[in-house]
Amino acid sequence: MPVPPADLPAPQDRFSDPQRAWAYRPASPLPGTPGGPLSGLSFSVKDLFGVPGWPQRAGTRAPLPDFGPSVLVRRLLDLGASAAGKTQLHEVALGITGMNAFGGTAHPFDPERLPGGSSSGAAVSAALAQVNFALGTDTGGSIRVPAAWCGVVGFKPTKGHAAWSTRGVLPLSWTCDHAGPLARDLKTVVRVHEALSGQRVQPRPWSGVRVGMWLPLDWVTPDVSGAVHAFAAGLEAQGALISRVELPEMLGAYTPIVLSEAAQVHAAALAQPDPGFTPFTLGLLRQGQALSEDAVRAAHALRAEYRAMLDELWASVDVLLAPAVPTPPPLAGQDEVELPAGPVLLRRAVLRLSAPFSLLGVPALAVPSSQPYVGVQLIAPRGADERLLGLGLGLNP
Template sequence: MSIPPDSLDPQRAWAYRPAQALAGAPGGPLLGLTFSVKDLFGVSGWPLTASTRAPVPGPGESVLVRRLLGLGASAVGKTHLHEIALGITGMNGYGSTTHPHDPDRVPGGSSSGAAVSVALNQVDFALGTDTGGSIRVPAAWCGVYGYKPTKGHPDWSTEGVLPLSWTCDHTGPLARDLQTIARIQTALTGRQIEPQDWNGVRVGLWLPEGWTDDGVREATLAFAADLERRGATVTPVHLPEMLDAYSPIVLSEAATIHAEALKLDNPGFQPFTLDALRRGTALGVDEVQAAFDRRADYAWLLNGLFTAFDVLLAPAVPTPPPLIGQDEVEVGEGVLPLRRAVLRLTAPFSLLGAPTVSLPTSTPYVGVQLVGRHGEDDRLLGLGLAWEDGA
């Protein structure tokens, strides 16, 4: 059954809730935990819409959902997303999802319903996807935690998940605390996540001048100062805006994935989604290859930073959550399109596949990102645990 936008789900977070949850296997390490599933994951017996009225390809059954059920967690239903995951506000063809605590504001996307289900304590954790910030942005704007693993992490499978961009897609969890995320990571990998001492950790602070409003800048600097108090060294670093590589890659791949629907006279996408997909279709082979060439250059820059730093610290969002329908935000350098202002902070780390966690700050609905080296997910989560524990 679909969940109507009524008093039972005023935020319109739920796409599907069966009468009974899919029970986890007895005795597993995640026994007792409940989770929601972003409606891109294939779940046997459950519908998949990707929060669009357009036809979408069937991805098959999600390997990750099946593993989590086998580890004891119970799946209670599917959550809405920004249509086909191509956006960062939560807009879709089913009324769109609103912020968990302010109905006039967006929750972030594309894993909007995932973040809301966690923020409202409806589940213990949520499965989301992240192609350019789709776990980290809603985590920040809803005041919860999110984790985007290293691209291709063997325990965070994208098999059985409707893709947006096979180059940039990741799966990952959102939760109200990092302990829960670490528990899931431990269950999936078989490796215990231990708190990591911040003493001596080299932190690169990526806080480009003018890219955020004053409140976000102050929250990020306060977070950096807290890490220094724990013994870390914090040094400013520089990375360029990478949307000139990210956008052509994602739009061209999304257009390929949804090519059959785009052949229809009226495929059923919302106008903003249809326009983006058609722009992806119009991209030439040379334009896309040039974007991949730029991506390789950016990967070289990021890898170079990680020879001098252990982790990077950056804002997860440029401002607190904007109003529904707001297309622009004001940051230090002026008024910018919302998409650009948000994605230029988060897209580099999905474009380049680096593991990243989004952590809330003392400023409501503002988060920061901690970014680690490829494959150092466990250490990154361990540093996050130590921060959360106050160690």
């Protein structure tokens, strides 16, 4: 794949949109409050966030419920950042490729490949420096996956973090939804987080940090495995203590919870003779409708078991290192990937690596690796957001 050019346009320049990353661009950006800590920065808004006066389509032709204006967008404007427009996403955020009812979004540097989703347009707008940072959501990897495949940084905060409100955001799953930023560099992510949270983030050394490396070899291609090993070697050179850890596939809890809650969000549309969703999205939502209360209750009980398992793991490690994606960016239209254990559906291959940390609500940071467009993720205990970002700042370039 081609590497990003060095002479990307300045964020304030006007630009064309061959990647189809943008859902709506006003004649002029929404201005931020002058003199705020984020003055001079521009951001894009994933088309799940309510913005007064701007349309909300969520990548679908189905009718949508109204959840009001986004608290987070308003807060960013008050802090001085300007909002450039709304970005495309996988239809109603229920997917990881970036495809939707309007055709979907292409990779920022290879039009034959997928950018990842559901925050596809967000990642592209950040990768192309069309904005300083992008506002996305992450329910099962929707910030981290496109960040990894587009070569940018993505941060999913602790579930319910006061600085990253999901009020005024069209939900996918109230159990797993998070809001967070994507940017070309971690310093911008940290600047935004500090302004929103009022907490300082200082670079932290890796010396003595206990790192649990979760790398299920049958779940990733050799180049992804190599990228994670190289990243671990870099941490070890900085004094980190690396050990191997194991985690189970958690989709048995994740999938029933997300699909059942998504079906409830879109119940009014699903009651119509023609709901308006594309066939794949409609099929997933119908699966959610068909789930029994017992099945959903069992999924929540399994989630509680996984949460206890992860809590126990934090007694022996300070942070987890894991692949953010199973493969380099797949081709457009590809729905299956070849892994060491054989072919796997793309959706399952991706989600089993990223969904556990949304399901369990812990902070996760996706950063580029030595392999282009194959990011890794660093995961910390609940509430350790500033520590995680500080460790990110402490990485050797």
